[in-house]
Amino acid sequence: MELTDWIVLIGTLAAIVGYGTWKTRGSKSAEDYIKGGNSSKWWTIGLSVMATQASAITFLSTTGQAFSDGMGFVQFYFGVPIAMVIICMVFIPLYHKLKVYTAYEFLENRFDLKTRSLTAILFLIQRGLAAGITIFAPAIILSVVLGWNLVTLNIIIGVLVIIYTVSGGTKAVSVTQKQQMFIIFAGMFAAFFITLNLIPENIGFTKALDIAGASGKMNVLDFSFDLENRYTIWTGLIGGSFLALSYFGTDQSQVQRYLSGKSVKEMRWGMMFNGLLKVPMQFFILLVGIMVFVFYQFNPAPLNFIESSTEKVKASEYSEEYDALDKKQKILFNEKKAVSLQLAQSYNEADKQNLLRLDSIEKTYRAEAKYLIKRAIDPEYAEQFDQLSQEISKMKGNPNNPNYEEKSAELTQLYKDAAKDSETNDRDYMFISFILKHLPNGLIGLLLAVILSAAMSSTASEINALATITSMDLYKRNVKEEKDDAHYVNATKMFTLGWGILAIIIACFASLAENLIQLVNIIGSIFYGNVLGIFLLAFFFKKIKGNAVFVAALITQIAVVVVWWIDLMPYLWLNLFGCVLVIIIATIIQSTQKKVA
Template structure:
């Protein structure tokens, strides 16, 4: 059911967003020189840097998608961030001293000093591609979900979010992004704390917080650590510590959207303390957000939940030829809920292993029902899918007399794959809609407006950082560096503002034409992982391989990027490992090419 916001919620939402935009525009008025506009005047304190760095990474996707991830799969996703503290220490010891000593505006200026202009330009372009796509997704993610749940027009939402960001980012540059992110993080923390408090109070009085944790644990939702070496498993301790470290090193050490946050620091010590602050608090913050999602899961052990949280898709299937099948599935889920509620209440009063096992089985059955609901929705909305599925099903049935034949196994695997693909469709994959649906249906007036402000503030903070960084790279690394005559500071500031406006419009356009097939937070990290390993490898070559020259790195980076894209396309490994893979491959290829290419001079840094 689409929701109509109460006037209190509208008031809270509009005042919160207007205050953030107005404050950012007013606080940074009159910034004219490049030092002020691009680097924020080098005046930021460590806590401002730390909050800005956290806000840049904590997009709306974090709150919509991470809670949905926890609802579906539990706390294990927190392992993704285990490499972050390690990366922060390395960046503080290696990257920041070098950037500070060279007084660079962008991370890629260093690469020209170390290698050559074409390597700097290539790395900058790789950044522009992946971050440009990500900027569009950070707008699109909350917009598409709010449009479905509230019935708002998706294009209108994309434009509203994008225009709000463009106003203060064009006006004040890096400083505007930094000062507004402090307010945005305050709104985010306040909103999420209030949400957790309300969720816990919505659980029956006789069920304590500890009981809620036990109920979640019985269904496997509280399993945080996975020490397995299974490459099919995306989130383990090892993928987090190894793949995650390389991803975070590249993201925080070479991605201009983050580098620009700490380059605004008033001293090297302030920059380092800001990143260490992020390293200390980011993992607990993600743990907390996941815990909110788990508590929503516990709430639905005592309250009925929809088979699918995308109401528009549910209405579509109910009015289709598969409506009776879907209603039958709803009846099964309703009967299952009654059993689940009784077992959950009993478990809150007893530590009986038999009850835990029974609840685990009931949860597994419900997952099966949810998968079946996605399959029915997919068939209802996509006639071509239905035709392909029915054809394959008939072919499998015709081969049932030969169940061990290669043909039967191949057809059966194809049928299973087609069934599983139904769960990834944007109109069936509902985990990103879970939290916003819960908010609108269960939270009190006023708090709904605050939580919507949290989602939109997070979208604005990440998007502002991204288009600010995109404009800086375009202005400094491409436009400014390739001008035959040196341009004045006023001209560069003016061009950076135009590039900011341009990238903001590009992000809105990408958002308007975007389509998602993955869980949102995974999709953003997949896009990053395709590029980050290669970029990190280029920087490590610059730092530690003094004999490697620009030609070897440039050619090696092009070859590596092609290999990584192929590896991702054919799913050679879980996406987090692409960060390590890309980094190692570019280092190996560059070393090999250096032996084969003619010797040229190098520059010591």
């Protein structure tokens, strides 16, 4: 990074923190601090809701998702517009009428204190983990790529967020998120057009899409009913709708954004703005990843985008194998480049099939590279792999050996483990590596500011919501003495500070998953369906009482965790499963209680 990049990066982040702190100084009442004085316009609400969801993971991981698997991930968001309509019709009028600070206040009015407290605690667990991940995600990647200290980065991101969130509360979060979304949009548009410009002159946008399509990256819609496939139009419309409905309707980090609106009309317009813009926004971010993929059809790409991992394997006993693989990759690149150029000149089926074949070979090379890196960094893994390989080799002379299939399955799992390891799985590193190596000075600083701004916006919403739930649903509800507004403002500030520090600690001890954006959505899916079911029981099942809901919620949460643990269904379906299960169990318990009575 050059001086220009540092000026752009530091200047942008300092401006956001300074503006947010100055603009919202002096919040005296709980109404002001927690609900932003109910003064937000629809565009502020819409941008704030989008910024809360669009974390750094969105830009680092979604682009990597497109690079590896194509555009199909956009189907995940197809349920958002459906959820927005339901939230505007049901949730917003009810929350506004009751004048609640949190979504969970309503549950005590409808059921009882223990149901309110349980639902609030489920939120605190889920969102507390997510807050740490939203800090950790950009920090781990920037630390590896830039050589910065990971703990220092976690602390910097966390402290910047804490400064203006503690100072100004909900209004500070909303105000700064407008600036952050402007920076995010500007940075991503700049990245898209500059990437397109870096592709050879005779390859325009349309031909770039043809090349991506020939490699299977432009398969946007999948109408199959295969439960093994995570992203189909059905998982998006059904599972995605339930996830979005629970996230935007019951997650305080989102509810708090639109509770700050001036009126029901402003809240509704803000949410519909988000619903209409969310899918195109995610489509565009994926498209940026596709353009980077096309760029690498004409420019050499490393076998693995994590340079530190490549250095480790090259310094190990596997260096010769890795170098041989690297040479094969370079030969393959030249062939792919020639076919891509040919495809751009005259698009035909033969060239398309050839490019698809070459892309498949490259994926194999990348998988082998991950396997070699894993062996280099983990001696126990290497020993286990060698032992299994030898056992299977001996069994090949006797294919009827009952242990053959079992040992082969274990070996296959070891290959999969290598692909998921935090030091081999480079999907989330692709975009930042591309930025640093191929984009001009100034834009590098802007895009790093985009990544850190996104991390800050999501984290700010999360710790703001966590503090509000802790203050209003747990602390205030259990304090016996009457306290004034100033007391609860100060208490919420202290809880904000506490959750911010806890998020930093979680970030320092977190570890990478197969894909960061999937990790966040998995955590949400484990809890959101159950919480949504509780709210639907409150809205539409008037005869069901608090005791039945409380017991049903406990049973459901255990069941969802077990189903996720044994990998019985794709994680998006957990939202539907949890929602339906808690409703069924609560209905059964309530009917049983009536019979006993």
